[in-house]
Amino acid sequence: MINIGKNIEEYLPPEILTLVKAAGEIAVSRGQSVYLVGGVVRDLFLKRRNLDLDLVVEGDALPLARQLAKGRDGKLVTHPRFGTATFKYGAYSIDLVTARSETYPEPGALPTVKPGSIQDDLLRRDFSINAMAVSIDPARFGDLVDPYGGKSDLDRHLIRVLHQRSFKDDPTRVWRALRYEQRLGFRLEFDTTTQLRRDAPIMERISGDRLRHELERILEEDYPEKVFYRGERLGVLRNLHLALMGNGWLGEHFDMAREACGSPKPNKNLYLALLVWRIEDEALKNFVERLKFGGDAVRVLRDIPLLKQAIPALAASELTPSGVYHILEHHRPETILAGALVTDSALVRQRLELYLSSLRFVELSLNGDNLRRMGVPAGKKMGAMLKALKEAKLDGKVITREDERKLVRSWLKKGKR
Ligand code: ATP
Numbered sequence: 001m002i003n004i005g006k007n008i009e010e011y012l013p014p015e016i017l018t019l020v021k022a023a024g025e026i027a028v029s030r031g032q033s034v035y036l037v038g039g040v041v042r043d044l045f046l047k048r049r050n051l052d053l054d055l056v057v058e059g060d061a062l063p064l065a066r067q068l069a070k071g072r073d074g075k076l077v078t079h080p081r082f083g084t085a086t087f088k089y090g091a092y093s094i095d096l097v098t099a100r101s102e103t104y105p106e107p108g109a110l111p112t113v114k115p116g117s118i119q120d121d122l123l124r125r126d127f128s129i130n131a132m133a134v135s136i137d138p139a140r141f142g143d144l145v146d147p148y149g150g151k152s153d154l155d156r157h158l159i160r161v162l163h164q165r166s167f168k169d170d171p172t173r174v175w176r177a178l179r180y181e182q183r184l185g186f187r188l189e190f191d192t193t194t195q196l197r198r199d200a201p202i203m204e205r206i207s208g209d210r211l212r213h214e215l216e217r218i219l220e221e222d223y224p225e226k227v228f229y230r231g232e233r234l235g236v237l238r239n240l241h242l243a244l245m246g247n248g249w250l251g252e253h254f255d256m257a258r259e260a261c262g263s264p265k266p267n268k269n270l271y272l273a274l275l276v277w278r279i280e281d282e283a284l285k286n287f288v289e290r291l292k293f294g295g296d297a298v299r300v301l302r303d304i305p306l307l308k309q310a311i312p313a314l315a316a317s318e319l320t321p322s323g324v325y326h327i328l329e330h331h332r333p334e335t336i337l338a339g340a341l342v343t344d345s346a347l348v349r350q351r352l353e354l355y356l357s358s359l360r361f362v363e364l365s366l367n368g369d370n371l372r373r374m375g376v377p378a379g380k381k382m383g384a385m386l387k388a389l390k391e392a393k394l395d396g397k398v399i400t401r402e403d404e405r406k407l408v409r410s411w412l413k414k415g416k417r
Contacts, residue, residue, distance in 0.1 A: 002151070004044070004134060005142025008036070011044045016053070016092055019068070023055055023096075024136040026067050032059035035118055035133035035145065042129045045154050046184070053094045056121050056133065061085060065096040100124070104169040108205035111169070118145060126173045127180065127192075128153045128160045153189070160189040167199035174200050174236055175214040175227070182226040193234070200236040208292035215240065215291065219268045225251040228275070241290065243283035244275065253277075256341045269300040273338035281305045303335040311339060314348045321359055322391035328355045362394050365401035366408070374408055385411065 009017060020036065027034040034057045043050035057064055062078055065085035069076035074089035087094040101116035102124040111124070118133050122145065125131040132150040135143040144151070153160050159181050167173050174196055181188055188196065203211065218227045228246030231237035237246050253274045257266045276284055288301050313319075313327050328336060333356060340352035366389065368382055376382050389407065392398045398407050 002144040002146070003142040004144055007044055008134065008136075008142055011047075015090065019072070019089060019094070020053070020055075020136050021138070021141070023064065023068050024138050024141060026064050027057060027059075028137055028139075030059065030064060032057055032064065033118070033135065033137055034058070034064065035135055037118075037121070037133040038125065038130050041132040041134055041144075042150070042154065044134075045151065051092050053092060055094060055096045055136075056099045056118060057096060058099045058118055061096040061098045068096070104165075107168045107199075107202050108171055119147060122147060123162060125162065126166065126170075126176050128158075128162060129180070129186075131162060157184070157186040158189045159186050159192060161192050161195065164195060167195050168202060171199060171203040171206055171239075172210055172214050174203060174239070175218060175231075178227045178230050178234075178236075179218055179221060182223065182230055183221055197234060197236065200234075200239045203236075203239040208290055211240065212291040212293060216268065219271045220265075222264060223254070224271060225254040241283075241287045243279040243287065245278060249278070250275065253341055257337075260337060260341060267334055269297055269332075269334040270337055272297060273300055273304060273335055274341065276301065276304065277338060277342055300332050300334045303332045304338075307331050307335045307339050311343065311348060314351045315345055319351070320391075320395050321354065322394040324351045324355055325359045325362075325391075325394050328352070329360075333360070359394055362390070364390055364393060364404060366404045371408060374405070375412055376408065 008020070012020060023034050034055055036053060037056045038054045040050050040053050055061075061083055062080065062085055065076060065078065065087060069085075069087050072087075072089065074087050076085060076087050078085040082097075084095065084097045087096065099116050099118050099121040100113050101120035102111035102113050104111050122131045122133060128148040128150040130150070131146075131148045133145040135141065135145065148162050149160075159177050161167065161173070161177075177188060177192065177196060180186065218224050221227060225246070228237060228244070228250060229248075230246075231240065232244075232246035237244050254271060257270050257274060258264055261267070261270070276287060279287065284301065284304065288298060293301055310327050310331065314324065316323075336352050336356055340349050340356070343349050343352070364386065368378070368386065371382055371385060372378060376385055385408065388411075389398070389404055392407060393404070398404050
């Protein structure tokens with residue numbers, strides 16, 4: 001039996017280590033066993049930071065979670081229906097779940113779940129490197145449970161499924177496999193590659209919500225393009241959506257996105273806009289429906305064809321800033337930035353950037369009330385004047401509040417507008 005108690009003590013910060021040890025003590029006092037499982041064990045060996053700890057309890061996890069949280073300065077959220085709890089403690093998020101076994105009634109369907117042992121719980125997992133557990137019971141603290149050779153696969157940099165049916169049971173594992181492979185710089189093990197290719201078409205049966213969730217998790221990676229590119233080379237990107245492309249263009253533009261945002265993690269919707277930029281309008285519509293996008297993402301995705309239509313007008317040689325503003329005012333900033341990264345025209349790019357960096361923030365100092373007090377009657381005339389005033393400001397003809405007042409006065413004097 002390998003014991004990695006020392007590694008845990010070095011890996012976890014003192015207050016989290018204390019918490020973990022307390023979980024072990026509570027479990028024993030309740031006649032249960034508890035383990036650190038999954039990603040945190042993998043990352044502990046790899047010396048990678050991981051702020052999400054998964055604790056698996058042989059027995060009911062909820063009373064243990066409640067006892068653990070009691071008197072501690074954190075936030076406990078319980079899900080009695082699922083017998084799970086999450087304890088937010090400082091920067092850490094600790095999930096406590098009851099060990100369970102899962103069986104899949106049919107490929108791609110959700111599993112049937114029942115309580116089980118730690119061995120059962122490891123068997124339901126995706127890859128050997130994620131299927132290790134470490135006991136945190138006081139008498140066995142640090143004992144490694146590794147029935148599928150996870151440590152050896154970690155050492156050999158391999159992503160390996162636990163059994164032949166793995167991708168059939170849950171085709172979202174195709175994307176999980178590629179994410180880990182690319183994130184960690186590992187390789188898919190030979191049989192795993194064959195099975196992944198064979199079973200990827202079953203992704204068709206997965207609900208849009210589950211598929212979108214996988215896509216969103218890819219977009220949270222440091223280099224999402226690597227996952228798409230690998231998916232394309234393996235011939236499985238088409239199973240996420242037929243029209244997607246993951247070649248070098250994508251990498252180049254994701255790089256530009258990171259640079260433009262000055263951040264290693266640009267807005268997810270900007271990545272999304274670039275991912276689908278080259279897709280035809282009809283296919284894009286189908287993509288949005290299939291993956292059931294909602295909220296801001298759907299607004300950005302639906303804006304893409306509209307912005308593409310608007311862009312040629314931005315190439316006109318004579319175009320004032322207010323003209324640029326009117327072309328872009330109803331479009332989404334993420335779509336506009338994607339357009340700026342994609343366009344071949346320096347002039348168009350410059351105008352898109354002008355809108356993003358300044359025009360969209362231009363506000364008048366005067367409002368309707370101010371104009372009314374200056375003698376402008378409410379109604380159509382007021383609306384037209386506010387619009388003209390905003391255009392003057394966008395075009396740099398007025399700058400200060402006093403400039404605005406002067407311009408309004410001059411219009412009133414002339415009886416214009
Ligand atoms: P990440 O660093 O990406 O969060 P993680 O390993 O913590 O990695 P989670 O998605 O949080 O990943 O899942 C936690 C654990 O649950 C995994 O390590 C794995 O053992 C298991 N798991 C998650 N999703 C699946 C799945 N679809 N099939 C089988 N096991 C899974």
